[in-house]
Amino acid sequence: MSVTFEINAEVRTDAGKGASRRLRHTGKIPAIIYGGGKDPVALTVEQNKLAHALENEAFYSHILTINVDGKAEQAVLRDLQRHPARPLLLHADFQRVSATEKLHMHVPLHFVGEATGVKDEGGVCSHTMSDVEVSCLGKDLPEFIEVDVTDLALGHALHLSDLTLPEGVELVQLAHGPEHDLSVVNVHKARVAKEEDDDVAAAEGDDAPAAEGDEPTEG
Numbered sequence: 001m002s003v004t005f006e007i008n009a010e011v012r013t014d015a016g017k018g019a020s021r022r023l024r025h026t027g028k029i030p031a032i033i034y035g036g037g038k039d040p041v042a043l044t045v046e047q048n049k050l051a052h053a054l055e056n057e058a059f060y061s062h063i064l065t066i067n068v069d070g071k072a073e074q075a076v077l078r079d080l081q082r083h084p085a086r087p088l089l090l091h092a093d094f095q096r097v098s099a100t101e102k103l104h105m106h107v108p109l110h111f112v113g114e115a116t117g118v119k120d121e122g123g124v125c126s127h128t129m130s131d132v133e134v135s136c137l138g139k140d141l142p143e144f145i146e147v148d149v150t151d152l153a154l155g156h157a158l159h160l161s162d163l164t165l166p167e168g169v170e171l172v173q174l175a176h177g178p179e180h181d182l183s184v185v186n187v188h189k190a191r192v193a194k195e196e197d198d199d200v201a202a203a204e205g206d207d208a209p210a211a212e213g214d215e216p217t218e219g
Contacts, residue, residue, distance in 0.1 A: 003056065003058050003062065003143070004065070005053055005056075005058075005059055005062055005064045005065065006064070006065045006066075006067060007045055007049070007050060007053065007064060007065070007066050007067065008045070008046070008049070008067045009031065009033075009043040009044065009045045009066055009067065009068050009069075010043065010044050010068075010069060011041060011042065011043060011044075011068065011069055012030060012031075012042040012043055012044045013042075015042065020091075023044055024047070024088070024090075027046060027047055027048065028044045028045060028046055028047060029044070029045060029047050029050070029089050029090060029091060029092065030042065030043070030044060030091050031043040031044065031045050031091060031092040031093070031094065032091075032092075032093055032094070033066055033068065033073065033075055033094040033095075033096060034093070034094075034095060034096065035075075035095040035096040035098070036073075036095075036096030036097065036098045036101075037098065038096060041068065043066075043068065043094075045092060047088070047089050050089060050092065051087075051089055054080075054089075057108060057144075058143045058144075059077065060077060060106070060108075061076075061105055061106065061107045061108065061141065061142070061143060061144070062076070062141070062143060063075075063076060063097055063138050063141060064076060064077065064094070066094055073096055074096065074097040074138065075094040075095055075096050075097055076094065076095050076097060076103060076105060076138075076141075077092065077093070077094060078093045078094060078095040079091075079092070079093035080092050080093070097138035098138070099137070099138070099139070100137075101137075102135050102136055102137055103135070103136060103137070103138055103141060104133060104134070104135050104172060105133070105134055105136075105141060106131045106132070106133050106134075107131060107132060107133075107134050107141075107142055107143075107144060107145055108130065108131045108144045108145075109127075109129060109130060109131055109132060109144065109145055109146075109147050109184065110144045110145070110146050110147065111127060111147045111149055111185065112146055112147070112148050112149070112150075113148050113149050113150035114149070114150065115149045115150065115151075115152040115153075115187050116150070116151060116152065116153050117152055117153045117154035117155070117156065117187030118187060121153070121154040121187075122154075122189075122190065123154040123155075123187040123188055123189055123190065124187065124188055124189070124190050124191075125149060125152070125185060125186075125187050126185065126186055126187075126188065127184070127185050128182070128183050128184060128185060128186065129182070129183075129184045129185075132145060132160065132163070132171055132172075132173070132184075133171070133172040133173065134165075134169050134170065134171060134172065135169075135170045135171075135172050135175075136168050136169040136170065137168060139168075140166060140167065140168035140169055141169075142165075142166050142169060145163060145164075145165065145166075146164070147163060147184060147185060149185055149187075152185065152186075152187050153187065154187050154188070154189065155187065155188065155189075156186065156187060157183045157184075157185065157186035157187075158183070158184050158185050158186075159181045159182065159183055159184060160173060160174055160180075160181050160182055160184060161174060161181045162184070163184065
């Protein structure tokens with residue numbers, strides 16, 4: 001992993017909605033860190049610094065260093081609550097990373113290359129997934145998974161089983177059976193041109209003169 005993230009936190013002693021509201025007025029938000037065979041610990045973190053870190057896509061699928069009163073703990077972001085109407089964070093959940101326990105995390109897909117079905121055959125490339133859930137140890141957690149679509153022809157698709165995964169990384173969906181081997185990206189014919197042709201044909205049909213013998217009968 002080429003990027004590192006550190007979040008400074010303090011142990012939080014006050015609890016309840018009133019305490020959380022007062023905390024947010026000071027530019028901080030409540031958080032919690034749990035798991036890893038240890039007790040949960042209530043924390044406070046600075047809102048602006050966390051919001052800035054969240055601007056980086058890698059933050060969501062990365063091993064983070066949470067400095068709790070000067071003591072570093074390895075964790076991942078497990079949940080995040082945002083204000084429904086304002087650009088404010090309300091609460092963050094961090095899960096400690098164990099060296100021996102596998103994580104289940106959503107990792108983004110990065111699509112690279114230009115599909116031959118688009119470049120040479122005039123097709124359209126549709127991404128049906130933007131991320132996948134992986135299972136792996138913390139040390140093997142990828143920042144993203146690259147999907148090369150260069151050889152993808154018109155009418156073809158890449159499925160979960162076609163993805164090239166780093167060593168030690170498995171896809172959670174494939175563990176449920178072959179029927180969960182879903183499409184990730186496909187190349188299909190452009191539909192706009194066909195719809196336009198259908199509209200033109202329908203209009204021409206409406207304006208066409210009546211054939212002989214088709215005159216309306218008088219009542």
